[in-house]
Amino acid sequence: MVWKKKKSLSISLYFFLGLIVSLLLFQPMNKSTQLNQSIRIEAEDYLSGNQGITYYDSSIGNYGQAYRQDWVDLEKTTDAGGGYNVGWIDSGEWLTYDLQVPVDGTYEIVARVASPKDDNHNFGISVNGKELDRLNFNSTGGWQSWQNVRGKKINLTAGNHKLRLDMYSSLFNINYLELIPVTSPATEGNKDIRIEAEDYQTFSDLTSGNIGQAYRQDDVDLEKTSDAGGGYNVGWIDSGEWLTYDLEVPESGVYKLVTRIASDYNIDHGIKFSLDGKSIDQINFQDTNGWQSWQDVAGKEIYLTEGSHQLRLDAVSSGFNINYIDFEYVSPHQANNPPKPIDNLPQPVENPPTPIENPPLPVENPPSLEGATYYLAPYGNDSNDGSLENPFFSLEKVSSIAKPGDVIYLRGGEYKYTTPQWLSAQGTEEARITFMSAPGETAILDGSYISDHISVKDIVGITGKYLDFKNLEVTNSKRHGISGWGASHVRLINNYLHHNQHSGAWFGYQDLTTSTGIVFDGNLVEYNDLVSQYDAPAGHPGALVTMGASNSTFVNNIVRKNYGEGIISVLTKGSYIANNQISDNVSVNLYLDNTSDVIAEKNLIYNTGDTRFHVVGRAASGIQVANEKYDFYFNLSNQEGGFKIVNNIIADNAYGFFYGSYDQGGGLRDSLIANNTFYHADNTLLFISKDTGHQNTTFANNIFIQEPDDKLLSFEGSSGINWSNNGWVGGNPGAATGANDVITNNPVLIAPNLDNISGFGLQNNSPFLGKGLSNFGIAEDYFGTARDGSIDLGAIQNS
Incomplete structure (x- = not known):
């Protein structure tokens, strides 16, 4: 979505909720000195990606359940400055980071670590594949008793590098790594001074929270810049805001003031500068034709004396960005006519509001900045005005007044609603309405208090459109946690849905198109479907469900340990299901029934053997599909057929792939099952x-690996299913035999292991290398590696 950043001249509060997760965080420090400042890498900001590619963690899931939702174990830290630390560290784990070095030089390594264990803890630090140091330490006295451990002095060149931490021992925590400059030869002899706008010391900002959610966690609005040299810029600037900086002048002389600015807001802009309390200049400029279209605006030549000073910037208009301020050295002589002071500078705002720390995880397509901001709190009252000081209590109340672009913050704590919260608010594609936990807090919607006498007992029921729900905890519902009947363009992002009687979230309608554009992204969904916990006659409702819907998206979710099916897409068109971890759900992990134009790719689907989630003595099926008619559901059917199941890893399920004809049949139609790795089934x-409806369906480039004592397949043959270029281990494929198949007893995998998914890949002497067809348009493998040469069988391309 292309969005235009804009702030009005009022003091309304606008929030850009897109947390652009910076993979390299710098400690907020002044950069006005000539030597490069310290580089801080927060341990939790390792490169996003996949297990075994950008990180490796030996345990499944994030034990700390904080900040991110992959396998690296993170928790909030009590160390000075707050934030998060990596914990539950085991020997053999590793993490990678982007390292941006602005200036050539020598840097001393300092790591912030903690552990109560009196062991010889050690880990290695590599840059661009070369290990430069190993740090060693013993007990610090506790898991949150933090100490600095100093390492070697290393030489680094300016530019972008890859840094890797390798854990050579267990049972310690890491908060951050700091590279402290010892020398910076590239700046020697240069008298120019650059102050990065983001490295202020004090400030006054009129909006609560960092709208850009980058670099620092106070109220100043920062974002990554695309300007040459990278880094960050101050944005979302309002008239009356100000910033101060420490200015270290290396030599007395005349310096020319040059400011790097950008704006897509067509009004007159102005910035006032003062030094040690005296005004020294004011620059004025127009828009630059873009928020990241950067221009230099030259100011006056100013005489600066050697030593320490304080510089202050005051915004006298709104709607522009600042990247940096340069003082370019001109001469050692004082100007004959120094500038006259500008009087009546605005005074600082006393006692600015305390920022809410620890902003939430990122969300794509942020809401418009044109809306209002409301607050809810467990102690709120619907007769209040919804402000931070006087918050509302109910979602229903704020939904009744919310307009496109509005943001609703739920303060932390337990919301004891006694009736379901029905939301009919309607945003727009350009200006969504967002409901989210206040940054750094967790709002818990608890359905335990909803009356048993109400027929529909969902905690949140949605009939509106273009709504976002983010960073909420939804639990103990007596039916669905969140439901949507006819809702459209609703996104559930980074929520924790657990211990609900039926689904964590369910969306649908009585046709295939009204409920459309539903997105589930980054949610943790576990211990739902409690109604089926003891084989109750309710069947096996799913954890995340669309039923009667179009263009739904399920991405980056962890759906595990639910007492019903995992992800369900039934009577749907255009679902996209990718990059999910689906495990230990009763009956079926991923179920597709009456679907068309559905893509399921790059999912990890498995069982761990946890018998709490077995049914009739067995674990769940991995992927199960059907094409039956739903007489009980508005007589709906979706006879178009057609899905693609590609690049998935399906391991240790009761069935790897299961097609059931059931009562109505329908067959596998117009579908592709290709480049998947099916590994072991109970x-x-x-x-x-058997089904007379099978037609135009292809199984190709898959690997089927079964243990010798278990059954490889059950298939009687059909002229409507085509087989070719599959790899088979553990038996004869019989009727599923196709052209160019590879049948072997030794697939020569790397080391299949759910703790290291790359182990499902092929070794260099595997018989499955290069045996696949290239005419299915599958451009990448499970990890995103290009399939641009010979095509390997299975989900993982060797090279």
């Missing part, structure tokens, strides 16, 4: 019911 690895 019952049958590949099961396809």
Whole structure:
């Protein structure tokens, strides 16, 4: 979504909720001195990606359940400055980071670590694949008793590098790594001074929270810049805001003031500068034709004396960005006519509001900056005005007045609603309405208090459109946690849905198109479907469900340990299901029934053997599909057919792939099942019911690996299913045999292990290398590696 950043001249509060997660965070320090400042790498900001590619963690899931939702174990730290630390560290784990070095020089390594264990803890630090140091330490006295451990002095060149931490021992925590400059030869002899706008010392900002959610966590609005040299800029500037900086002048002389600015806001802009309390200049400028279209605006030549000073910037208009301020050395002589002071500078605002720390995780397509901001709190009252000081209590109340672009912050704590919260608010594509936990807090919507006499007991029921729900905890519902009947363009992002009687979230309608554009992104969904916990007659409702819907998206979710099915897409068109971890759900992990134009790719689908989530003595099926008619559901059917299941890893399920004809049949139609790795099944690895409806469906480039004592497949044959270029281990494929198949007893995988998914890849002497067809348009493998040469079988391309 292309968005235009704009602030009005009022003091309304606008929030850009897109947390652009910076992979390299610098400690907020003044950069006006000539030597490069310290580089701080927060341990929690490792490169995003996949297990075994950008990080490796030996345990499944984030034990600390904080900040990110992959396998690296993170928790909030009590160390000075707050934030998060990496914990539960085991030997053999590793993390990678982007390292941006602005200036050539020598840097001393300092790591911030903690551990109560009196062991010889050690880890290695590599840059661009070369290990430069190993740090060693013993007990610090506690898991949150932090100490600095100093390492070697290393030489680094300016530019972008890859840094890696390798854990050579266990049972310690890391908060951050700091590279402290010892020398910076590139700046020697240069008298010019640059002050990065983001490295202020004090400030006054009229909006609460960092709208850009980058670099620092106070109220100043920062974002990454695309200007040459990278870094960050101050944005969302309002008239009356100000910033101060420490200015270290290396030599007395005349310096020319030059400011790097950008704006897409067509009004007159102005910035006043003062030094040690005296005004020295004011620059004025127009828009530059873009928020990241940067221009230099030259100011006056100013005489500066050697030593320490304080510089202050005052915004006298709104709607522009600042990247940096340069003082370019001109001469050692004082100007004959120094500038006259500008009087009547605005005074600082006393006691600015305390910022809410620790902003939440990122969300794509942020809401418009044109809306209002409301607050809810467990202690709120619907007769209040919804301000931070006088918050509302109910979601229903704020939904009744919310307009496009509004942001609703739920303060932390437990919301004891006694009736379901029905939301009919309607945003727009350009200006969504956002409901989210206040940054650094967790709002818990608890359904325990909803009356048993109400027929529909969902905690949140949605009929509106273009709504976002983010960073909320939804639990103990007596039905669904969140439901949407006819809702459209609703996004559930980074929520924790657990211990609900039926689904964590369910969306649909009585046709295939009204409920459209539903997105589930980055949610942790576990211990739902409690109604089926003891084989109750309710069947097996799903954890995340769309039923009667179009263009739904399920990405980056962890759906595990639910007492019903995992992700369900039934009677749907255009679902996209990717990069999810689906495990230990009762009956079926991923279920597709009456679907068309559905893509399921790059999912990890498995069982751990946890018998709490077995049904009739067995674990769940990995992927199960069907095409039956739903007489009980408005007589709906979706006879178009057609799905793609590609690049998935399906391991240790009761069935790897299961097609059931059930009562109505319908067959596998117009579908592609390709480049998947099906690995071990307790019952049958590949099961396809006999059905006269099979037509135009292809199985190709897959790997089927079954243990010798278990059944490889159950398939009687059909002229409507095409087989070719599959790899088979553990039996004869019989009727599923196709052209150019590879049948072997030794697939020569790397080391299949759910703790290291790359182990499902092929070694250099595997018989499955280069045996695949290239005519299915599958451009990448499970990890995103390009399939641009010979095509390997299975989900992982060797090279």
